[in-house]
Amino acid sequence: MPTQISTPQPLEPGTLRVIPVGGLGEIGRNMTVYEFDGKLLIVDAGVLFPEEHQPGVDLILPDFGPIRDRLDDVLGVVLTHGHEDHIGAVPYLLKLKADIPLIGSTLTLALVEAKLKEHRIKPYTLVVQEDQTEQLGPFHLEFVAVNHSIPDALAVAITTPAGRVLHTGDFKMDQLPLDDRITDLRAFARLGEQGVDLFLPDSTNADVPGFTAPERDIGPVLENVISRARKKVVVASFSSHVHRVQQVLDAAAATNRKVAFMGRSMIRNMNIAAELGYLRVPDDVLIDTKKAKNVPDDQIVYMSTGSQGEPMAVLARMANLEHQIEIGEGDTVILASSLIPGNENAVYRVIDGLTKLGAKVVHKGNAKVHVSGHASAGELLYCYNILRPRNVLPVHGEHRHLYANADLAIQTGVPPRNVILGQDGIVVDLKDGVASVAGQLDIGYVYVDGSTVGEITDADLKDRRVLAEEGFISIFCAVDFTTGQCVVGPEIQSRGFAEDDSVFDDVRPQIAKAIAEAAANGTRDAHAFSQVVRRTVGRWVNTKHRRRPMIVPVVIEA
Amino acid sequence: MPTQISTPQPLEPGTLRVIPVGGLGEIGRNMTVYEFDGKLLIVDAGVLFPEEHQPGVDLILPDFGPIRDRLDDVLGVVLTHGHEDHIGAVPYLLKLKADIPLIGSTLTLALVEAKLKEHRIKPYTLVVQEDQTEQLGPFHLEFVAVNHSIPDALAVAITTPAGRVLHTGDFKMDQLPLDDRITDLRAFARLGEQGVDLFLPDSTNADVPGFTAPERDIGPVLENVISRARKKVVVASFSSHVHRVQQVLDAAAATNRKVAFMGRSMIRNMNIAAELGYLRVPDDVLIDTKKAKNVPDDQIVYMSTGSQGEPMAVLARMANLEHQIEIGEGDTVILASSLIPGNENAVYRVIDGLTKLGAKVVHKGNAKVHVSGHASAGELLYCYNILRPRNVLPVHGEHRHLYANADLAIQTGVPPRNVILGQDGIVVDLKDGVASVAGQLDIGYVYVDGSTVGEITDADLKDRRVLAEEGFISIFCAVDFTTGQCVVGPEIQSRGFAEDDSVFDDVRPQIAKAIAEAAANGTRDAHAFSQVVRRTVGRWVNTKHRRRPMIVPVVIEA
Structure with missing residues (x-):
């Protein structure tokens, strides 16, 4: 499944478009955009926490690219529950447009509002609860109680003339939860009987056999x-x-x-x-x-x-x-x-x-002091059998979780061609009970580092990884471009490379010599001299130390 | 148990000294030094693989410090089995003195010799097998078959006039192993009846309840x-x-x-x-x-x-x-x-x-395709009960494993005061059946990076972590120390900080101004000017970007 970026056709009338911009291929930054008749509905806006190959990154946001120019069309953001991977990006979204309404349960909104207060944002909110229905433009919303590792979580059924979608958010099916608020399988059954055209289930524990303990x-x-x-x-x-x-x-x-x-x-x-x-x-x-x-x-x-x-x-x-x-x-x-x-x-x-x-x-390694918040394979099978969805788009998981969830769907009788395995940015169109892949957007990671959002790129992270593995050596020379003489330098600085600067004593004359030779051969510009310095130091460090630090040459004209 | 470095007294005659220089507080770089009557015996010399807070490190060696000046006293290295965490440091040890004899089973020595061949070292070896005894100077060695996740593993009983030590190496007690070579509990029983004064057992799985599956x-x-x-x-x-x-x-x-x-x-x-x-x-x-x-x-x-x-x-x-x-x-x-x-x-x-x-x-998460190579708590209890050791020094584990193993020893009746919890460099003296802590050596991590051994220090790794988290900004200026004028520069280079160099446009004049002001106030040396540059850039980056990259200023006299 290599990524083939393909811009989708403009949306046909009567068709619902579904674009998960985060959460497919990662556990975190969940966010799905629904579009019908020119209007947008967002479900969740969470953050992803960085891994060690993303050093120094505080948070990773969903890519707002697909909606950035269409913020006026967004009718609201449904928040399924109050975990960071579902609400953490809300402040960054509202910084783009502060008056997008937030829709969620009492606890979910209370947690979001406390978070937004730290960012000095007072949001527009609509409190909903299970069994409640709301009409937002073309989107008919019905909220369903689900059980999770935070109270007051909701699934949402989204109905438009194109069909009915059930988006679970995170959930499990603890049958004896502390607050007696179980995942409402009666509602699932009723929706199933009415017909669920597209089902977006939580995949986190789809590869865990059996049932999550109470x-x-x-x-x-x-x-x-x-x-x-x-x-x-x-x-x-x-x-x-x-x-x-x-x-x-x-x-x-x-x-x-x-x-x-x-x-x-x-x-x-x-x-x-x-x-x-x-x-x-x-x-x-x-x-x-x-x-x-x-x-x-x-x-x-x-x-x-x-x-x-x-x-x-x-x-x-x-x-x-x-x-x-x-x-x-x-x-x-x-x-x-x-x-x-x-x-x-x-x-x-x-x-x-x-x-x-x-x-x-x-x-948890030596006593039963934790249970997961997500439905295991056994529970997901119940869901599929009760709902009997026409099409399935597994969400919220790394690829192995999405595949495992797809497999469960197929085992319960969903035709394999109706099970869509995608990654962030996949564009799925739904019409007349048929779901089809309409394209694949190019979705990036948006890194938050300090007060900057999106300034750090993957290239910077690659630099940081090299710096972490090997440190750097920076070389400064002011050179008379005609004679090739180093008027100032070579000045060498390094960090993370060696304790003692005397290791550079033998390479300084090599650098000066290489510059002089380059000048004798007609080199006259700073970039070319820099390349000479880079090659000289690179060869020296590789031969003598078998290492590959980052080499940062700076040559200016004296 | 904070580390209190304390130099031990010189060794009394008739006393056995035991110094684990690696493997206590980490799973890896196992190496224990035994000393009696001026002679040294080493058991194992393994490597530790680095974690993500040690970026760019290839391997971590035991600290050879305690034996570096006494290599002529080393009678041999007993290798319990052929895993890297027990044999990986042998090439580095033999580079210090190539003729130290290696003692181990047929397979263990064959694996070590293949490894040494890559380092162009041909070692002196003594092949031993289970039930064999050898006298090496004052050390009487008896080898005992143990079962592990590599064939031909051996425990070794080391007897001197000071008493008998049993050093298990890594082991488990699979009762139906593929090669029918079980951990020899009959030998353990016989040694127990003769009296084991000090027991050094593998702790890796001591916190895992029950028994390791076959x-x-x-x-x-x-x-x-x-x-x-x-x-x-x-x-x-x-x-x-x-x-x-x-x-x-x-x-x-x-x-x-x-x-x-x-x-x-x-x-x-x-x-x-x-x-x-x-x-x-x-x-x-x-x-x-x-x-x-x-x-x-x-x-x-x-x-x-x-x-x-x-x-x-x-x-x-x-x-x-x-x-x-x-x-x-x-x-x-x-x-x-x-x-x-x-x-x-x-x-x-x-x-x-x-x-x-x-x-x-x-x-292993979805099918039974792996079992551990180490004895779980249930198996260790068998060992303690069969051996009934007078004193126990749990080895080969992080601290939680050592503590769990100590707890098992105490549960089987070893008096708590006879169970020694230590870390790398602890000095344990054994005489007349009494084991006591005689000191604590200062043991460091020795990092192998490329072809360099021990050149990279913890300070370098700290630099690398900062570089990984935040990148760096280097600033070069050639300054007229009298006028404070930047004759060349400020030249700014950065990596891992920002994609676009134009972010530095507003700080360059601030640097030049700060240098000029410092000169006006009487600053005349390069180090002081560097500090001025560091402070100026540090304040700018913190205020404007809320970030803390490494700042590397270089000021030289124009």
Whole structure:
């Protein structure tokens, strides 16, 4: 499936166009654009977190390219739930046009609004809930309750004259969730009977056989671990996982401990969740972090962020003894969280640090303290059989997840030709129950670094990778272009290459000689002299050191 | 357990000194130095593979510091088995003194000799086998068969007048191994009855509950997957895993397929293993890689390297369509290997690439195609109970593994004060059945980068990390130190910072102005002018871009 960029034909009347601009081929930056009759509807606008081959990048945004010139046509952004990979790009979208309405559940919008406040944006919002319907221009929206690792998640059915689409957002099918709010399979069945022309399901766990275990299984494990703890307990989890925090609060209450929230996002999100009634705080359990130090060690639980080993978060700072809460012999630390691939080294470094300080570290590798938020293969089969969709476009996953999900669809009887495997920027047109690929847009990664958005390019990241692997050598010479004499320099600077600058002593005369020779042979311009310097230093470093640092020559006319 | 460097007292007569210079706090660079009566014995000399916070590093060696000035006292190096983390540093050790004898089993020495040949070193060797005893100066050595993920692994019991030490090397306790060579618990029992004063056990899987599954379980799964494959099959594994390759050969024979070895180390190691009789090649199964292209797709298995996603290995090149064997629709790729933490992103990138090309990818996440080579907690408990060691020094593991192993020892009745938790460079003295910590040496990481050993320092790696995160800006000016006028420059070069050099247009005059002001205020030396440039650019980049690139100012007198 190599990428063949092909510009789609203009949209025919009566046709729905679907363009996932993020989330196909990656877990993150989910964003799908729907177009009908000249109007646009967006579902989700999330961020992707960088991997180690994208050094120094803070966030990766979806490519707004396909809608940048059509912002006035956007009728709204439906946000399925409040996770960063679905809402994190909203501030950057609203910076382009502040009055695009946001549509979502109470908790989702509350979390987005708190985030937008930090960017000084006050959005237009429309609060919706399950079973509610809304008409937005040509788009008829019906919201359906789904269960996920954050409360108040919604799927959305989008109906236009071209047909009906069901977009699940992230979901799983815990049949006994803490808040009794299950994924509404009755609604799925009804939509299926009415006919689902295109189904866009979450693929994250499509390659995991069986069923995701219930969240409820974790409570007794937490209570058991906490009841056996002799001293302080620290629990780390995602700062939006209201139900996980609920179970920690309940376990603390059952074992007569107080709970203090740690970390800015944990405190902010749990305040919102408690205020709105999603988090039920048992009486007298919560105490302020500042007062927690006065509570005896065997009566306190710290609920913190940093479960992914993030270096600046509470947990990593504790592991390095850089936090006011000092971890020591007999303390217990619970990582009630997944281990997102790519974070292993960071997480294990934190676990090792805490272990060395004497703490007992409990994590999903040695106890059942985490379950996933996504439907496994077994659950997805239920969905396909209840919905019987005409066409399927698996979304939200790396390619192996999308393929696994496609395979499940086909196993339940969806004809293989009706299952579309795509990547970011694929253009799918739906009309009269037929979905077809109409083109493939060229979709890029948009890197946020510091206060800059999109200034860092893939070429810069390639430079950074070379710099990281090998360091650099920069050479400056001011040259008399006629004689080829170095009037100033060669001045050599290097970083990440060698401790001792004397390694360059033997190459300086080689550089001067090469420049003089080039001049004798008629070279007269700065660029050509730079190339001479680059080749001379490159050959020297390769022969003598078997290394390939970045070589940055600067030659100017003296 | 913060590191307190403390030089040990000179060694008392009749005392055995044990110094693990690598492998405590990391999985890799295993090396332990034993000293008695002025003579040294080394067990293993392995390498550690770098993590992403050590960019550009090829290998990490043990710190030879503690033995560097005493190479004439080294009586030999016992190599427990032929894995890189136990033998990889041997060439670097022999470069210091080529005639140190190597002691190990037939296969282990054959693998080391092949490696040394590439470094043009012909070593002195002593081949030993299980149940054999040797006297090396004051060290009485007894070798014991152990089972591991490479054949012919040995534990070694080291007896001196100070007592008896059992050093396991890597091992597990598969009770039905392919070669019927089990870990010799009868020998462990006999040693236990004679008295083991200090036990140094492999800790890698000490935090994994239960028992490591038998290697034999994998064969039927491989055969099943291969028999159902419609087209080409590629199996990737470690190039030294003779038994895994054996099972692939057997499965290929059973399904009427030929096998071609791919990758330099795979071909070299399997030739050695077959020649020495460790690999039994079924008749007419093996064919030359060059001829494999003429075999129909449904009759071939490629056995390759690259199971950890290494970018230059066969599998990654296949995933990028950069290899002569083209992966396509209907092919099957089996990763019959572990997923070493830290390699997840690389491995998943390969799996994703292969999936996009149409291959079915089978790995330990979706089928039982790998078992570990190390004893889990359940097996270690057997060892402790059979040996009943007086003192325990867990080795070969990150800190959480060492702690878990210590915990197992204590559970079986070893007094906690007799269980030593240490890190690289800990000095343990043994006399009259009492083991005590005598000091802590300062042990560093020795980085191999290209042809250089130890030239790259932690400071260079820190520079590289900054370069990777932010890139650099270098500024050159030739200044008239009296007037403060920039005669040449400011010339600005940057990499990894911004695509467009025009971003620097507004800072150049700021630099010139700052230099002129400094000169007016009496600054007259190059270093002080450089600091002025650094501050000016640093303030500009932080205020305007919220970034922190490395700033490299060069000011010289015009």
